[in-house]
Amino acid sequence: MADLPKAPFLLGAAFAVLILIALVSIALLERTQGDRDRLLATVETEAQLDQLLADMRRLESGQRGYILTGDAEFLTPYRETLPRVDEKLTNIEAAIGGIPAQVERLGKLKPLIQAKRNELAESIRLFDAGKPAEAIGLVRGGLGLRIMDNIRDAVYAIKRANADSRAEQYAQSRSQEQWLLGTNIAAVGLIVLLGGVSLMMIHRANLAMRKAQNVLRNANSELEAAVAARTAELTAANEEIQKFAYIVSHDLRSPLVNIMGFTSELETLKGAIFHAGNGAGPNGANGALAHPGGPGAQPTKAALEEDFTEAIGFIKASITKMDRLINAVLTISREGNRSLKPERVDMNDLFQTIRSAIAHQAQEAEADIALEPLPSIVSDRLALEQIFSNLVDNALKYLRDDEKGRIRVTSAAHGGKVTFEVKDNGRGIAPRDQGRIFELFRRAGTQDKPGEGMGLAHVRALVRRLGGSISVHSTPGEGSVFSVTLPRTLPNQSKRIGA
Missing domain, CATH: 3.30.565.10 (Histidine kinase-like ATPase, C-terminal domain)
Known part of the structure; x- marks a missing residue:
């Protein structure tokens, strides 16, 4: 049982390592995919560069054939190839993919391409203008040859950088494949180890669970007995409280009923005593008890009636207050039964x-x-x-x-x-x-x-x-x-x- 709390921690740690290995594998796969894409981009760049050189030679061949022979058929490949040059430059720029050094090299190549196209176009214009000697002189002047050599050098510079990048990418790809292979081997080993540890922990957990169930069964038996005893005590205490409230209210209300009855009798007697002799009599014309003043003088009828009324008022006020208190106690008692x-x-x-x-x-x-x-x-x-x-x-x-x-x-x-x-x-x-x-x-x-x-x-x-x-x-x-x-x-x- 003492080892059971460690099991979730160990399993959690193993799963965390397994997840980490999976994430590393995914990252390596993504990097390998990226390297493969970059490698294909370098191959595509070199192919486009070779086609660009071939197109520039085709332009030059068409220009020279037309100027030397005057045959317009030589201008057909020239005109067909000319728009493809811009297409090749666009494809090369896309294949480079924003590599700063290659973008810089391509930036040097573009003006050379444009200069060569201008030189070819100028020689053809001169020939068409009836100046073949000037056109041939322009070709023999060596400007076109120098431009073409510079174009070739710029293309080879881009291809060399591509070759270096391709070799580096290939080495990185091989290294990542080795890491990926090692990671997968580690993952497989960890899965096997995790499975073995899990089986062992499940076996130990089952044993511990059976022991715990036995202990819990015994504890439940003891707890049920204790709860039953406590419930009986609480039930008895609650019944005593309810009985107390009932007895208090009953014992207090009984004398109150008697007091109310006597109060009514006193009110009846008051009318019989104080209003029976309202006429003239020995007590005087107004019916009041007439006694001589002095130390032993008795209270008058009016004073007795006032005291009598005041006493009854006190009794009624006390009864009312006690009745409110009893009702309040009963209210609390009744609310004690509300769930x-x-x-x-x-x-x-x-x-x-x-x-x-x-x-x-x-x-x-x-x-x-x-x-x-x-x-x-x-x-x-x-x-x-x-x-x-x-x-x-x-x-x-x-x-x-x-x-x-x-x-x-x-x-x-x-x-x-x-x-x-x-x-x-x-x-x-x-x-x-x-x-x-x-x-x-x-x-x-x-x-x-x-x-x-x-x-x-x-x-x-x-x-x-x-x-x-x-x-x-x-x-x-x-x-x-x-x-x-x-x-x-x-x-x-x-x-x-x-x-």
Whole structure:
């Protein structure tokens, strides 16, 4: 098993060498092809040069035959050969292929060709003009012979350079063929070696795999037992939590029902007690209990009724508050049974939805909510909406009155996680309260806004169930920054949301 991690490295290295050899072979083949093309070009150049010399001799023969005999038949090969000279020069220039030294030599040959053609044309013109003596004198003057010798020398210079280049190319081609042969032999040897090593590694891997399967089978048995035990523990713990929530809500709601009943009875008694004697009587014309003042004076009927009404009001307010708390606990308990539904969530669209939902509150508070471009993540949309709706709503709720509200939502990606920040310029949170605001039923600062202290506790529970974390950085009087770090992809789709 210890040698198995080395196998991919060794095989990878062998394949890399094999690929390198293949690339070298391809490069050598391309160079050999290039050398062969250049070799053919030198052969073609020499053939064209020989044909050019032959054409120049044919031109000269036609010119001399015409001048010496006056027979116009000699001009027929002259006229047929003349256009082929330019064609041969063009072919030679193409065969040279842009070799600087050869281009320079060809540049010296072209003026000589043109000079020879001019000399031939001039002698024929003189003869046609009735000046045969001058035409013959031009031929016998030796100018044409010298030009022809120079042409021959220039052609031979190009042919010698071609011969040298051909010999060099032939030597290079032979060397490349030897390299190609050696490379192919090395490739074949490496393939044979690679095949043997592969067979050996496959054999050893099979042995190691069988051993690993036995170990894994044993480990799976132990793991299944451990998972079963842990699952039973978690199931029992979850049932206890659900029972606790139910018992708390049931035990609290029962006395509340009784209180509500007694409150109704008190309201009925109040009407019977305080409104039965509205007429005149011993207590006075207005029905109020009349007692003399002094240290032992009793409260009047109006005072008793006011106290009675105030007491009932306190009872009702307490009942209402306790009922809200119980409903909040039950809400969290019910959400604990909701399975997460991972999906790709465009956070830009999600925050746009949140901003639209609270647009009226933001307008009344004269607050701006700015969103920077946010990435998409795979998570539970409903949980995300609850988390960030609560944070944005809190930021809007606790703005300062002395400055225009600014709420900004940003994000930063790092590895497989994304951190979303909700920043405001509101009241801020004192350092001693920054750790307590995430606790159940705990609030910080001036209690001038409605709430039961459950929002941030619920937010933290949701963030944890999504595999993330939440923190706050705040300065009193300057604002707060709530940072929510979540994985790009929900790590465990079987998690449930709970408090």
